[in-house]
Amino acid sequence: MARMSWEYLAGLFDGEGNLHTAKTGCLRWSLAQSRPRGLRICREVQQFLVAQGYRASVVSSRYSRRSTPSMMHYVLVQEKRSVQAVCHALLPFVRIKKIEVQDVWRFLLLYPPLRQP
Numbered sequence: 001m002a003r004m005s006w007e008y009l010a011g012l013f014d015g016e017g018n019l020h021t022a023k024t025g026c027l028r029w030s031l032a033q034s035r036p037r038g039l040r041i042c043r044e045v046q047q048f049l050v051a052q053g054y055r056a057s058v059v060s061s062r063y064s065r066r067s068t069p070s071m072m073h074y075v076l077v078q079e080k081r082s083v084q085a086v087c088h089a090l091l092p093f094v095r096i097k098k099i100e101v102q103d104v105w106r107f108l109l110l111y112p113p114l115r116q117p
Contacts, residue, residue: 006092019100022078087108091105
């Protein structure tokens, strides 16, 4: 596998990533992969993000596709400062989801977290 970089992560995010608001109201940056290879990719992404100083976790859930159960794996970044920093780092490299990344980054710049660490 290629060495993890912001450019590589931006390509993964353009194809398999998402920025959304969770049911709890928390803003999330996520990346989804399936199968064992996908879990390895998710763990590499998580390790890369943690090494950069951001909070990231990997979660897995079952799903059925054409009556065949399988596992879906996600890298989640939920802490506002981490979401903002990841969006900022990806901004020069994303192509497909550039507008979404810009919008979230601007929103978080205008409305920073209320609690200071």
